[in-house]
Amino acid sequence: MSSHTQHSGYSVGGLVKWIDSRLPVFTYLQKEYGEFPAPRNFNYWWNFGAILSFMLVLMIFTGIFLAMQYTPHVSMAFDSVERIMRDVNYGWMLRYMHSNGATFFFIAVYIHLFRGLYYGSYKNPRELLWIFGVVILVLMMASAFTGYVLPWGQMSFWGATVITNLFSAIPLVGDWIVTWLWGGFAIDNPTLNRFFSLHFVLPFVIFAVVALHVVALHVTGSNNPLGIDPKGPQDTLPFHPYYTAKDSFGLAVWITLFAAVVFFAPNFFGEPENYLRANPLQTPAEIVPEWYFLPYFAILRSIDFDLWFIDAKLGGVIVMTGSILVLFVVPWLDRSPVRSARFRPVYKWFFWIFLLDCVLLGFVGGHRPDDLVFEGVKQLEFIDLGHVGTAWYFIHFLVIIPVLGMIEKTKPLPTSIAEPVLGGGQAAAGAAAKPMEKA
Amino acid sequence: MDIGKRLSRAAAIAVVTGLALLGGTTTDVGASETEHPEAQDWKFTGPFGKFDIAAIQRGLQVYLEVCSACHSLNQIAYRNLLDLGFNADEVKAIAAEYEVTDGPDDNGDMFERPARPSDKFVLPFANEKAARASNNGAFPTDLSLLAKAHPAGPDYIFAVLTGFDDPPDDVELGDGMNYNPYFSGKQIAMAQPLFEGSVEYSDGTKATVENMARDVANFLHWTAEPEMEDRKRIGWKVVLFLLVLSALLYATKRKVWSSVH
Numbered sequence: 001m002s003s004h005t006q007h008s009g010y011s012v013g014g015l016v017k018w019i020d021s022r023l024p025v026f027t028y029l030q031k032e033y034g035e036f037p038a039p040r041n042f043n044y045w046w047n048f049g050a051i052l053s054f055m056l057v058l059m060i061f062t063g064i065f066l067a068m069q070y071t072p073h074v075s076m077a078f079d080s081v082e083r084i085m086r087d088v089n090y091g092w093m094l095r096y097m098h099s100n101g102a103t104f105f106f107i108a109v110y111i112h113l114f115r116g117l118y119y120g121s122y123k124n125p126r127e128l129l130w131i132f133g134v135v136i137l138v139l140m141m142a143s144a145f146t147g148y149v150l151p152w153g154q155m156s157f158w159g160a161t162v163i164t165n166l167f168s169a170i171p172l173v174g175d176w177i178v179t180w181l182w183g184g185f186a187i188d189n190p191t192l193n194r195f196f197s198l199h200f201v202l203p204f205v206i207f208a209v210v211a212l213h214v215v216a217l218h219v220t221g222s223n224n225p226l227g228i229d230p231k232g233p234q235d236t237l238p239f240h241p242y243y244t245a246k247d248s249f250g251l252a253v254w255i256t257l258f259a260a261v262v263f264f265a266p267n268f269f270g271e272p273e274n275y276l277r278a279n280p281l282q283t284p285a286e287i288v289p290e291w292y293f294l295p296y297f298a299i300l301r302s303i304d305f306d307l308w309f310i311d312a313k314l315g316g317v318i319v320m321t322g323s324i325l326v327l328f329v330v331p332w333l334d335r336s337p338v339r340s341a342r343f344r345p346v347y348k349w350f351f352w353i354f355l356l357d358c359v360l361l362g363f364v365g366g367h368r369p370d371d372l373v374f375e376g377v378k379q380l381e382f383i384d385l386g387h388v389g390t391a392w393y394f395i396h397f398l399v400i401i402p403v404l405g406m407i408e409k410t411k412p413l414p415t416s417i418a419e420p421v422l423g424g425g426q427a428a429a430g431a432a433a434k435p436m437e438k439a
Numbered sequence: 440m441d442i443g444k445r446l447s448r449a450a451a452i453a454v455v456t457g458l459a460l461l462g463g464t465t466t467d468v469g470a471s472e473t474e475h476p477e478a479q480d481w482k483f484t485g486p487f488g489k490f491d492i493a494a495i496q497r498g499l500q501v502y503l504e505v506c507s508a509c510h511s512l513n514q515i516a517y518r519n520l521l522d523l524g525f526n527a528d529e530v531k532a533i534a535a536e537y538e539v540t541d542g543p544d545d546n547g548d549m550f551e552r553p554a555r556p557s558d559k560f561v562l563p564f565a566n567e568k569a570a571r572a573s574n575n576g577a578f579p580t581d582l583s584l585l586a587k588a589h590p591a592g593p594d595y596i597f598a599v600l601t602g603f604d605d606p607p608d609d610v611e612l613g614d615g616m617n618y619n620p621y622f623s624g625k626q627i628a629m630a631q632p633l634f635e636g637s638v639e640y641s642d643g644t645k646a647t648v649e650n651m652a653r654d655v656a657n658f659l660h661w662t663a664e665p666e667m668e669d670r671k672r673i674g675w676k677v678v679l680f681l682l683v684l685s686a687l688l689y690a691t692k693r694k695v696w697s698s699v700h
Contacts, residue, residue: 082514082584086519086665093670245688245692249692252681255681256685260678262674264671272592273588275587
């Protein structure tokens with residue numbers, strides 16, 4: 001094993017050499033995943049890159065096999081999914097892995113995103129890396145939405161109705177866009193066909209953007225819990241075997257949790273009503289999106305008033321779109337020179353308040369706006385919480401973050417990564433970056 | 440409401456919300472006045488849960504003798520009954536009691552023949568219009584997935600089947616409707632389907648309304664997720680394997696990192 005980390009060139013076998021001199025894939029892998037110098041102080045929140053890569057591949061594989069059995073036709077889609085569940089060998093396992101895979105993909109991506117917000121991973125020089133990440137999030141949402149329509153259950157149909165109708169809020173061309181999206185004057189077979197087509201292709205687009213995300217990461221190098229740059233080899237470790245070992249362990253724990261849900265509670269995150277066949281003539285009592293869209297849903301519905309010439313519907317769409325778009329400019333909203341919240345005593349608190357705010361919005365999104373939060377307290381409806389939560393969401397990004405960047409008194413940064421990790425930079429500096437010498 | 444009022448209200452709410460999150464006690468009121476089904480003891484719940492095959496077989500009997508007069512079960516084929524412990528001949532015999540339309544034959548005519556194990560359960564009505572015409576305008580729902588399509592699942596099925604009652608004085612029933620506090624809106628087009636002795640069980644179980652309702656719920660849980668036992672059995676293997684793998688990978692990680700810590 002030590003030979004892997006000591007040589008910069010790869011020296012196994014003539015064929016490898018032959019290929020490598022023509023297309024240096026082995027050199028590339030060795031450079032980017034073997035020797036790649038990673039800060040030595042990653043905590044387990046840094047596992048989610050590997051976990052997300054795994055989830056993407058899992059979704060693509062299970063999805064390809066599901067597509068072999070699925071029929072995208074309004075009169076057959078629902079039954080073809082049930083056929084997968086009942087008659088296709090291990091079809092239930094494929095489908096439950098795929099549907100719960102979406103849930104676990106989103107849990108992981110939200111953890112990854114909040115990790116970035118906490119440790120300032122979006123800051124110079126990683127702005128483009130962050131932007132690719134937000135693009136991936138948007139593509140994931142589009143994939144999840146189109147995928148949820150495919151089983152053609154009640155929530156599939158009515159969810160699609162609600163979401164596609166949002167486009168009708170756009171002035172002048174809104175209705176035209178909706179007709180264009182539907183491929184007709186109602187959600188029908190053309191809609192299902194195109195959603196299937198998009199749902200099949202989008203994950204490959206995600207895959208490509210993930211590649212850009214990873215390439216950008218390998219140019220700037222990873223951020224780390226201290227948010228300071230590695231100053232030399234004493235601050236880093238070769239990716240292999242240190243982080244391959246750590247990522248493998250974290251991934252195994254993650255897959256264990258995933259398997260527990262897939263096999264023992266596969267419908268826990270799902271909406272029961274989607275086991276009813278889509279019926280365009282019968283609106284469900286409540287149309288709720290999947291849990292990972294609930295905060296956005298709450299933001300959308302929190303605009304229940306007209307503002308000047310903008311009616312409530314358009315206002316909701318603008319604000320909901322804004323809640324995602326604002327993520328793109330976070331690197332420029334945050335002017336603080338310090339990355340990690342560990343050294344930002346005030347931002348740290350606002351980070352947790354913001355996290356709670358997002359959870360609150362998710363909670364609000366799961367209730368009807370006019371439901372009472374407490375029995376008997378007539379003054380407090382969920383829409384009120386939605387107003388507060390939405391307002392805070394934007395205050396956090398547009399006021400708190402820029403202002404803190406200017407006025408916050410940050411704590412002194414450690415001089416190097418090796419110093420706090422090893423409790424004394426001097427002694428450790430020499431011993432640190434030695435490659436591992438155990439088998 | 441003007442913006443100033445809105446803001447002051449928002450401030451007050453922010454405080455209350457903080458308290459709400461701390462207390463963590465929120466109740467969903469006004470969502471529906473429908474009564475929530477009581478949780479029953481089922482053999483299939485939990486990671487070790489198994490099908491109660493005897494109950495499912497009795498539930499099948501109730502379905503075939505009572506429910507199937509109006510309710511379809513369109514995801515289930517007669518061959519699926521092999522999973523309930525019936526042998527091939529028994530399944531053939533059960534299927535043969537029903538007629539299906541097949542064809543066209545060589546003369547171009549459709550014809551009737553006894554159902555085969557590969558056929559799906561025969562539908563009670565030719566189409567939705569026919570079903571509504573025979574049921575006072577209501578469409579008896581397909582039962583295949585009912586246990587997964589309601590949040591309370593089998594508890595709900597049991598509650599509705601045992602929940603028929605005389606309406607309280609303040610409840611005005613619609614034409615041809617029946618009172619059932621567990622059904623959405625507390626009114627249901629279906630008349631009480633099960634009465635003491637509606638079927639005759641061959642295994643000596645008393646055919647009380649409760650017993651039959653429980654058996655039907657067990658049966659419909661099976662029709663909704665027939666893969667459940669396979670799923671849980673494989674699940675244990677997968678999870679135990681992954682736990683061991685995680686432990687080994689943790690040991691590996693410790694060993695790899697021992698030189699730098």
